[in-house]
Amino acid sequence: MGLFDRHAGLLDAYRDVRTTGADPFQIRMERVLSPTEAIIDGKKCLTVGTNNYFGLTFDPSCMQAAIDAIKAEGTGTTGSRIANGSYSEHVALEEEIAAFYGKQHCMVFTTGYQANLGVISTLAGPEDFLLIDADSHASIYDACKQTQAEVVRFKHNDPASLDARLRRLGDKPGNRLVVLEGIYSMLGDSAPLKEFIEVCKKYGAYVLVDEAHSLGALGENGRGLCESAGVLDDCHFIVGTFSKTLGAIGGYCVSNDPDFDILRVTVRSYMFTASLPPSIVASVRQALKVVKARPELRKQLWDNVATLYDGLAAQGFKLGPEHGPVVGVHLPDRMTAIGFWRAMLDAGIYVNVAVPPATPNGVSLLRCSLCAVHTKEQLEHMIEVMTGIGRQMGVLAPKLQAAS
Amino acid sequence: MVLSIAHNVIVENDDAPLSYRRQPTRGEVISEICTQLDAFRSDDAQVIRGATVISKDLNIDSLAVMDMIMELEDRFDVSIPMNAVAEIHTVDELADTILKLTARR
Numbered sequence: 001m002g003l004f005d006r007h008a009g010l011l012d013a014y015r016d017v018r019t020t021g022a023d024p025f026q027i028r029m030e031r032v033l034s035p036t037e038a039i040i041d042g043k044k045c046l047t048v049g050t051n052n053y054f055g056l057t058f059d060p061s062c063m064q065a066a067i068d069a070i071k072a073e074g075t076g077t078t079g080s081r082i083a084n085g086s087y088s089e090h091v092a093l094e095e096e097i098a099a100f101y102g103k104q105h106c107m108v109f110t111t112g113y114q115a116n117l118g119v120i121s122t123l124a125g126p127e128d129f130l131l132i133d134a135d136s137h138a139s140i141y142d143a144c145k146q147t148q149a150e151v152v153r154f155k156h157n158d159p160a161s162l163d164a165r166l167r168r169l170g171d172k173p174g175n176r177l178v179v180l181e182g183i184y185s186m187l188g189d190s191a192p193l194k195e196f197i198e199v200c201k202k203y204g205a206y207v208l209v210d211e212a213h214s215l216g217a218l219g220e221n222g223r224g225l226c227e228s229a230g231v232l233d234d235c236h237f238i239v240g241t242f243s244k245t246l247g248a249i250g251g252y253c254v255s256n257d258p259d260f261d262i263l264r265v266t267v268r269s270y271m272f273t274a275s276l277p278p279s280i281v282a283s284v285r286q287a288l289k290v291v292k293a294r295p296e297l298r299k300q301l302w303d304n305v306a307t308l309y310d311g312l313a314a315q316g317f318k319l320g321p322e323h324g325p326v327v328g329v330h331l332p333d334r335m336t337a338i339g340f341w342r343a344m345l346d347a348g349i350y351v352n353v354a355v356p357p358a359t360p361n362g363v364s365l366l367r368c369s370l371c372a373v374h375t376k377e378q379l380e381h382m383i384e385v386m387t388g389i390g391r392q393m394g395v396l397a398p399k400l401q402a403a404s
Numbered sequence: 405m406v407l408s409i410a411h412n413v414i415v416e417n418d419d420a421p422l423s424y425r426r427q428p429t430r431g432e433v434i435s436e437i438c439t440q441l442d443a444f445r446s447d448d449a450q451v452i453r454g455a456t457v458i459s460k461d462l463n464i465d466s467l468a469v470m471d472m473i474m475e476l477e478d479r480f481d482v483s484i485p486m487n488a489v490a491e492i493h494t495v496d497e498l499a500d501t502i503l504k505l506t507a508r509r
Contacts, residue, residue, distance in 0.1 A: 134474065144486060151486040153470060161478070168483045357465050 049352040055373035056247035069282035105260040112241030113139040115251030118269030124149035127174040159195040166203040176205035182214030182225035188324025193229040208237040216245030246287040300372040311383035329366040337364035454496035
């Protein structure tokens with residue numbers, strides 16, 4: 001058997017996808033023009049699938065901070081922090097994020113994926129129990145493959161399901177670590193965090209919340225679901241990313257545990273990869289300042305969420321369960337989703353397409369992510385285009401004639 | 405069928421219908437697994453047996469296997485660690501795991 005034979009099923013599925021004339025997983029952005037526009041296939045397209053929630057990738061102050069940092073300290077660190085040392089800006093960034101959450105400690109990682117992978121797999125060790133939501137991100141599932149803890153999966157956003165699983169562990173020795181996400185990346189729904197925290201307290205379980213998609217979007221100060229649910233102090237570990245609202249790349253974990261820093265010499269995804277380059281550290285520090293200084297961006301984002309979500313719902317599209325910076329549009333099957341995605345691209349609108357096995361419950365989705373600087377006109381145009389395609393493809397019922 | 409009668413009695417007498425109060429029989433476990441897997445038969449003629457290899461013989465992906473296992477966990481009030489799922493290939497092996505866990509309760 002050849003090395004690639006085991007992927008035969010996936011190869012077939014992938015071949016189907018490409019019959020639509022474009023490969024959604026290898027899209028080439030010929031030129032990115034702004035947080036909301038890019039040239040694709042020689043044509044200017046509206047981008048509604050880039051997780052760029054505050055549009056800070058093109059913020060002049062963030063760009064300038066990155067340029068200044070490159071001039072001052074060069075393009076890269078060429079090694080890990082345990083080998084090459086920390087730049088004073090790495091330390092400053094960690095202090096600023098810790099202060100943002102009002103926590104004692106922060107560790108910065110080179111990607112959000114590595115933050116989840118390393119922290120979760122290391123915190124839960126032999127004899128411990130790791131409990132994860134069924135719809136967890138791939139980085140959490142990969143942490144489950146690395147951990148020596150026993151892994152138990154509970155039903156998505158279902159505190160009773162978690163309760164049953166913690167109860168069944170009975171008086172077995174070992175720590176319990178529960179992993180939740182602020183906003184789930186495919187359907188944009190939030191965890192019922194308050195209820196989950198109650199369950200965790202009942203059984204003395206530690207809680208880790210991944211705020212990757214909720215940083216900036218939720219909470220009075222943009223700290224995420226932990227803040228908006230009023231349980232910041234009850235979350236033992238908060239993980240997040242710099243690659244969405246903060247417009248760059250990188251990940252972090254904050255905590256009040258006095259021994260937290262031991263993770264710097266135990267988490268392999270921190271120890272054995274190069275640290276963030278000066279330009280990224282600088283733009284992220286500036287982006288965090290912008291998030292604090294411009295709460296109106298959060299309001300703009302949610303206004304845009306309402307425009308798109310309510311507009312699509314009014315046309316009869318089946319959407320994720322609640323308003324969120326990610327709006328998932330359900331389509332009946334993989335090929336319809338791919339065809340719909342392709343038709344939108346032809347009409348100059350870029351969104352993500354998400355199909356099994358990357359989606360929960362085998363659903364096929366168009367995944368739209370909103371930006372604070374999308375205009376109402378852009379989004380109304382998008383709703384119109386999607387409604388047209390939806391009718392043409394038979395996803396929506398034909399237009400009703402007004403009763404005369 | 406005797407199996408389903410035994411089933412109903414348990415459900416009726418139980419405050420928490422999803423949890424077995426006593427050790428289920430092997431027949432009850434197999435019957436419940438078959439119910440869960442019914443929708444994933446590759447065709448109507450296919451019969452699910454103890455030796456059926458779940459991920460190979462049936463039309464089910466890895467995520468759906470995990471979801472099905474979650475249903476079985478609640479049915480029998482046990483938790484099957486994800487680490488153990490990797491070792492389970494056949495219906496018989498799944499039933500053995502559940503029986504072992506219910507015995508330990």
